[in-house]
Amino acid sequence: MQLYNTLSAEQRAQLIEEAGQNRITLSFYQYAKIQDPQQFRNDLFLAWSKLDALGRTYVAHEGINAQMSVPAENLEAFRETLEAYDFMKGIRLNVAVEQDDLSFLKLTVKVRNKIVADGLDDATFDVTNKGIHLNAKEFNEMLNDPDVVLVDFRNHYESEVGHFTGAITPDVDTFRESLPIINEQLQDHKQNKKLLMYCTGGIRCEKASAYFKHQGFENVFQLEGGIIEYTRQVKAEGLESKFIGKNFVFDHRLGERITDDIIANCHQCGKPCDTHVNCANEGCHLLFIQCDECHEQMHGCCSNECLDIIQLPIEEQKVIRKGLQKGNLIFKKGKSDALKFKKERNVFEEVIPVKVAIVTEIRKKKHERKILVGHGAHYFTKASVAQFTITNSELKAGDEVLIAGPSTGEERFVLEAFKVNGKDAETAKADDKITFAVPFRIRLSDKLYLIKKEN
Known part of the structure; x- marks a missing residue:
C-alpha cells in the first residue's frame, strides 16, 4: 500500500507533457x-493516486480543504471518491478561472490540527453556525447598501493584486491575524451594520462568518464559493465584475x-505590475512582485545579495x-527591506487601477516572439551545466534564449558559448544535444526558447 509520492516534480511534469491529457485545476x-x-x-491518497490526481490537501477533525489538478477524463470518477x-x-468544485496542466506536480494530503489555522481556542465556537451565503448577483446588489461593511479575509499579498472595490483589506500575513483586527474595528457596529465578507x-x-456570529x-x-465562483457566475450571467485585478492562487501560477x-x-522599481514571483535564490524564495524589466535585470532575485548568491x-x-529555514519562514511574504516600492497599506485605502494595455504602452517594449527549440535533458550538478535536446529550429552562439519551467520560472540570457554532442560548436540543430553553463538548476520539465525581436 503506497501512501507517498515516488516521482519527483520534474518526472511528473515530463509524464504529464508526454500524456498530452487536459487537466482541470479545482478546489x-x-x-x-x-x-x-x-x-x-490514507483512503483519499490511495483513491486519488489511482486517478492520477495531484494537488495539496489538508484534513483535520474539522473537515477538508483541497486544491487539486485532475485529468479531465477522470473528473467524474474523482467526484465519486468525494x-x-x-x-x-x-x-461544489470550484474550477479555476485559468487552467494550467502543470498547476500541481505531486499529490500531498496532510493531517493538520485545523484546515484553516485561526488561532482560536474556544470550545463553544461552532464553525458550522455560519453566515448567509450570497451568489454573485445578490453580492453585487448588497454592495450598494450603505449599511454594508465589506471585508477581504485574504492576506496582504493576495489583496494587493486584486480585490473588490471598497473592501477593507487588512495588512496581514495570515488569516488568524485578521479576526481580532476586524473584530476590534467593528465593535460598535454589531447591530447596525451588515458584515459582508469574501x-x-x-x-x-x-469560518470568519461563524466567528463573527459567535462574537x-x-x-x-x-x-x-469566493472569488472563483463569483467570476464564473459573472461570466455566465453577464454581470458586472465588482472585483478588479488578479485573483492570487496557491499553485505555481500565483x-x-x-x-x-x-x-x-x-x-523593485515601482512601475504598475501584478506579477508575483519567488526569489530565484533557493535559500530565500521570497514572494514578491517583479516586472519583466526588473526580472531580467535582477535574474529573478529580490536583492543584490541574492543576485550575488545565485552566481x-x-x-x-x-x-x-x-x-x-525556508524563505517563507525567514521573510514575511512580500515584505523585505530590499523591496523599496512595497507599500504598507491602510486597510481602508483605495487604489487607482491602471489598465494592462496602458502598462504595455508604458513599457514600450519591442515585440518579440518565443520559438520553442528544445527540452531539458539533464543537469550536471557539479559542473553547473545544463543539457537540452534541440527539437526544432536552429541555435547560434550569441542568440538570446529563455529557459522556462514550472519550478525554474523564467531565465533569459545570451547564449555565448556551448557544446554540441560534447564538442565546441557555433550552431545547433534538431536532434543535437546541446550543453552550456548556467548559474541555476534546470529541470527535465524546462523548455528552451529562442527569442526573436521584431521592430
Whole structure:
C-alpha cells in the first residue's frame, strides 16, 4: 500500500507533457466532524493516486480543504471518491478561472490540527453556525447598501493584486491575524451594520462568518464559493465584475487575471505590475512582485545579495543555505527591506487601477516572439551545466534564449558559448544535444526558447 509520492516534480511534469491529457485545476472544502483524520487521509491518497490526481490537501477533525489538478477524463470518477462520504455529497468544485496542466506536480494530503489555522481556542465556537451565503448577483446588489461593511479575509499579498472595490483589506500575513483586527474595528457596529465578507474559494470567510456570529454580530453574509465562483457566475450571467485585478492562487501560477486592471506595482522599481514571483535564490524564495524589466535585470532575485548568491557554483550555494529555514519562514511574504516600492497599506485605502494595455504602452517594449527549440535533458550538478535536446529550429552562439519551467520560472540570457554532442560548436540543430553553463538548476520539465525581436 503506497501512501507517498515516488516521482519527483520534474518526472511528473515530463509524464504529464508526454500524456498530452487536459487537466482541470479545482478546489473545494467542507467543514465536518471527521473522527479519524489519518485514516481519512490514507483512503483519499490511495483513491486519488489511482486517478492520477495531484494537488495539496489538508484534513483535520474539522473537515477538508483541497486544491487539486485532475485529468479531465477522470473528473467524474474523482467526484465519486468525494461523494462516497455523506458530508461531501453534492459538494461544489470550484474550477479555476485559468487552467494550467502543470498547476500541481505531486499529490500531498496532510493531517493538520485545523484546515484553516485561526488561532482560536474556544470550545463553544461552532464553525458550522455560519453566515448567509450570497451568489454573485445578490453580492453585487448588497454592495450598494450603505449599511454594508465589506471585508477581504485574504492576506496582504493576495489583496494587493486584486480585490473588490471598497473592501477593507487588512495588512496581514495570515488569516488568524485578521479576526481580532476586524473584530476590534467593528465593535460598535454589531447591530447596525451588515458584515459582508469574501475570500478566494469560501473556506476562510466561512469560518470568519461563524466567528463573527459567535462574537455577537447579527447580520453576517459571505460570498458563496469566493472569488472563483463569483467570476464564473459573472461570466455566465453577464454581470458586472465588482472585483478588479488578479485573483492570487496557491499553485505555481500565483494568480489568474479577472479584469485587465493592474492595481499593484513592481516592488523593485515601482512601475504598475501584478506579477508575483519567488526569489530565484533557493535559500530565500521570497514572494514578491517583479516586472519583466526588473526580472531580467535582477535574474529573478529580490536583492543584490541574492543576485550575488545565485552566481556562485551550486555547491557553494548549498553550503550557504545549509541549515537555513525556508524563505517563507525567514521573510514575511512580500515584505523585505530590499523591496523599496512595497507599500504598507491602510486597510481602508483605495487604489487607482491602471489598465494592462496602458502598462504595455508604458513599457514600450519591442515585440518579440518565443520559438520553442528544445527540452531539458539533464543537469550536471557539479559542473553547473545544463543539457537540452534541440527539437526544432536552429541555435547560434550569441542568440538570446529563455529557459522556462514550472519550478525554474523564467531565465533569459545570451547564449555565448556551448557544446554540441560534447564538442565546441557555433550552431545547433534538431536532434543535437546541446550543453552550456548556467548559474541555476534546470529541470527535465524546462523548455528552451529562442527569442526573436521584431521592430
